[in-house]
Amino acid sequence: MKNRIAILIEEKYGDMRSSEKQAADYVLAHMDKVRELSLEKLAANSGVSQPTIVRMTKALGFKGYKEFRYAVVEQLAGSRKEDGRANPMYGYNLSRKDRLEDIPGKVAVTSQMMMEETLKNLSSEVFKKVIGALKNARIIDIYSVENSNAVASDLLTKLLYLGLSCRHFDDYYHQKISAGNLTSQDVAVGISYSGYSRDTVEVMKEAKKSGAVTIVITNFRDSLITKYADLVICTSQQQLFYGDAIFSRTAQMMIVDMIYMGLIVSDYDRFCTVLDKSSRGVRDKAYSSL
Structure with missing residues (x-):
């Protein structure tokens, strides 16, 4: 299940500038790393400027990068307490090797993914x-x-x-x-x-x-x-x-x-x-x- 920060980014993503989306994409793909990155380092890793990172965090409703980073740390800590397991099925690849009993779960996961991408x-x-x-x-x-x-x-x-x-x-x-x-x-x-x-x-x-x-x-x-x-x-x-x-x-x-x-x-x-x-x-x- 997506954590609160990821869902927040997806909700605001459609209204972001292209450079802010680039930074948001990096955060979504490297959430674990963000909690340890300074503003300067995150900007460099994302390939955008530091002001772009700040604008992205403000677009998400935070006062600045520091508050955003703390929220990421807090969210990741809470997620690990709730459930340390990862969902092994992403995307939808159908083959003759698939078991019939796995199909409902795979369809549900893919549908959830599509709805999240739509948002x-x-x-x-x-x-x-x-x-x-x-x-x-x-x-x-x-x-x-x-x-x-x-x-x-x-x-x-x-x-x-x-x-x-x-x-x-x-x-x-x-x-x-x-x-x-x-x-x-x-x-x-x-x-x-x-x-x-x-x-x-x-x-x-x-x-x-x-x-x-x-x-x-x-x-x-x-x-x-x-x-x-x-x-x-x-x-x-x-x-x-x-x-x-x-x-x-x-x-x-x-x-x-x-x-x-x-x-x-x-x-x-x-x-x-x-x-x-x-x-x-x-x-x-x-x-x-x-």
């Missing part, structure tokens, strides 16, 4: 803009194909429960027509793990041409679909398994939940009222507990 790549500023755009949109169109349709359906359901006007079409022609009729008051959300799904890229291109705010959820920051995005939410950026489908939903579903919760918090009274009304509207479709 690390998420910019809080971008997230705020996404919430603002969705909350104020006249119409929200969601575009996806194949495996991403499951994520799109989940997003559609959650947005509908909050009373937002949104649509999701499986048919490419319907997607293209709807994208072409969007306006600057509307939002288009494209979901594509690879960022190269032709249909999704093409309709996002059409939506941007129409003047809509375009939001993309993808795994690779430099993929083709991001060319047509005003706002990009990038997940782990790692390619873990042939076909890309097995773990793509894990991080994307987490993003959907983040958006859902973010919308509720952004206007709590409004959305809780609508959510309660929506829930009551379908309550008769569930069996009462015995």
Whole structure:
């Protein structure tokens, strides 16, 4: 399990400058060494300047490097007391030698890794803009194909429960027509793990041409679909398994939940009222507990 310092770095990572990210990457990879390094030595080892190290620590909420270093020492000492064992399974390598009983654990570990990487790549500023755009949109169109349709359906359901006007079409022609009729008051959300799904890229291109705010959820920051995005939410950026489908939903579903919760918090009274009304509207479709 990640320690508190590592999680804090991953939470703030998306808003850091490139040089600060370089320092943060070194800290994540060499946490044990950091507790013994002076400011000068850490800067040299990270390949950045001393002021960059100080800016990184302040971005994490510390007053300076000294306080940050003490926190690392304290965290490492506590972690060793709690559990000195290391998890032997990182990544996901499947072979004919794997035992069936090991698969659940390996999948769980890989899913956890992807979610941590997603948090690390998420910019809080971008997230705020996404919430603002969705909350104020006249119409929200969601575009996806194949495996991403499951994520799109989940997003559609959650947005509908909050009373937002949104649509999701499986048919490419319907997607293209709807994208072409969007306006600057509307939002288009494209979901594509690879960022190269032709249909999704093409309709996002059409939506941007129409003047809509375009939001993309993808795994690779430099993929083709991001060319047509005003706002990009990038997940782990790692390619873990042939076909890309097995773990793509894990991080994307987490993003959907983040958006859902973010919308509720952004206007709590409004959305809780609508959510309660929506829930009551379908309550008769569930069996009462015995």
